[in-house]
Amino acid sequence: MDKVRLALIGCGGMGTRHLHGLKQLLGSPFDQIELAAVCDINADNAEMAAAEAEKLLGVRPQAFTDMEQMARQVPGIEAVDVVTDPSVHHRVVCQALDLGLHVLVEKPLAITVRACQQILDAAERNGRIVSVAENFRRDPSARIVRHLLDSGAIGTPYMGLYHSLGAGNAIFITPWRHRRELGGFILDMAVHFTHMIRYQLGDFSEVYADARMVEQERQKSPSMSMDYDFYKKRLAAMPESVPAEAEDMTQAMFKMESGATLNWIVGIGGHGSTHRELILGDKGSIEGFGVRGGNVVLKRHGEEDLNQQQILASAESEGLELDPLTRHLFPSGVSAGDELVDVKLIAYELHELAEALRGEREVEVDGTCGLKDVAALYSVFESWRAGRPVKLSEVETRHVYAYQQQIDDALGVA
Numbered sequence: 001m002d003k004v005r006l007a008l009i010g011c012g013g014m015g016t017r018h019l020h021g022l023k024q025l026l027g028s029p030f031d032q033i034e035l036a037a038v039c040d041i042n043a044d045n046a047e048m049a050a051a052e053a054e055k056l057l058g059v060r061p062q063a064f065t066d067m068e069q070m071a072r073q074v075p076g077i078e079a080v081d082v083v084t085d086p087s088v089h090h091r092v093v094c095q096a097l098d099l100g101l102h103v104l105v106e107k108p109l110a111i112t113v114r115a116c117q118q119i120l121d122a123a124e125r126n127g128r129i130v131s132v133a134e135n136f137r138r139d140p141s142a143r144i145v146r147h148l149l150d151s152g153a154i155g156t157p158y159m160g161l162y163h164s165l166g167a168g169n170a171i172f173i174t175p176w177r178h179r180r181e182l183g184g185f186i187l188d189m190a191v192h193f194t195h196m197i198r199y200q201l202g203d204f205s206e207v208y209a210d211a212r213m214v215e216q217e218r219q220k221s222p223s224m225s226m227d228y229d230f231y232k233k234r235l236a237a238m239p240e241s242v243p244a245e246a247e248d249m250t251q252a253m254f255k256m257e258s259g260a261t262l263n264w265i266v267g268i269g270g271h272g273s274t275h276r277e278l279i280l281g282d283k284g285s286i287e288g289f290g291v292r293g294g295n296v297v298l299k300r301h302g303e304e305d306l307n308q309q310q311i312l313a314s315a316e317s318e319g320l321e322l323d324p325l326t327r328h329l330f331p332s333g334v335s336a337g338d339e340l341v342d343v344k345l346i347a348y349e350l351h352e353l354a355e356a357l358r359g360e361r362e363v364e365v366d367g368t369c370g371l372k373d374v375a376a377l378y379s380v381f382e383s384w385r386a387g388r389p390v391k392l393s394e395v396e397t398r399h400v401y402a403y404q405q406q407i408d409d410a411l412g413v414a
Helices: 013-025 043-057 067-073 086-098 113-126 140-150 184-201 229-237 308-317 324-329 341-357 367-386 392-396 402-411
Strands: 004-009 033-039 062-064 079-082 102-106 130-133 157-166 204-212 217-219 241-243 249-256 261-268 274-281 285-287 297-299
Touching (some): 013 043, 043 062, 079 086, 079 341, 113 367, 113 402, 130 367, 140 285
Parallel strands (some): 004 033, 079 102, 157 261
Antiparallel strands (some): 217 241, 249 261
């Protein structure tokens, strides 16, 4: 079967990571994608990505600064992998869909619920697939948690805890993550968390929340953990400090449609840090929702705690089967400690899109799911802005929308 001809749209740091994801598939039984082109409004970024692709994949794709021109000049492109800043996802994805292309788009699906809906409408009118690159759920730890819940290992879940606090005032990767209208840290990172909570515990029903900005100014870090040329280039050009404009600390109490509740504390700033994930059931508990590089623990009264490898051995005897690509990427069934876990999960997302285009499966995280993840995250800010509990249905339908309306107005989303 012919490979899917794909173009990369957005050639920054995350785009580079997606190229490394393709590298993980190269020469394997799952090698079903041909990178035909790269595109970025910055010509230098596009050329840098083309050179990186040649180094990783052995073939240099054509480089463009205009997607429509790319679609005209490069024959046979079926899909694009959109890895731009979230503030332009809706414009880039809708343009691709209107050009007749299928789309894999980095999370979040779009900058606001209204922008998400524009993508859903464009996908429907063009009859094209939209898949959201939400990589946490593809991790083996997430599959194991899902199996434990489905098999009743902890009985009926009644409460969850999701705490993720990072301390300090450093710029988080790039300055735009501290600007509200460009996405902000909470949207960029915590949309992972709302997705994973929905994946494991079902949809949210209601939330009462608070948000605030602790760090008024962000400082340049002396180094960056991601060892890619683009990130090094960006760090060198980064100002020594930037004013912060986006809230960096949130607290919330969620009610789930199942009747369970969830306590949420997520932020990056101030003093003190912690990370704790817990699902409580009437017969036991699970430490961890399953995240990128995660490792979960099962606890039941009167029994020894089970770590992920022990859980996996037991679950496999009960019929759990990790899919062939997961086993290829993570032979032990555990991703914790794997330095390449990020790009391996990106490889999974890319391969899933190729399978979907060949009619072999449906995408796991479609546009509707992506909209719900974004709405769940923004429900925190909408509740804070409204000063009252809000229902998720109010946020999804934009009946409670004051916080996002300011973002839409700033970006011209109508």
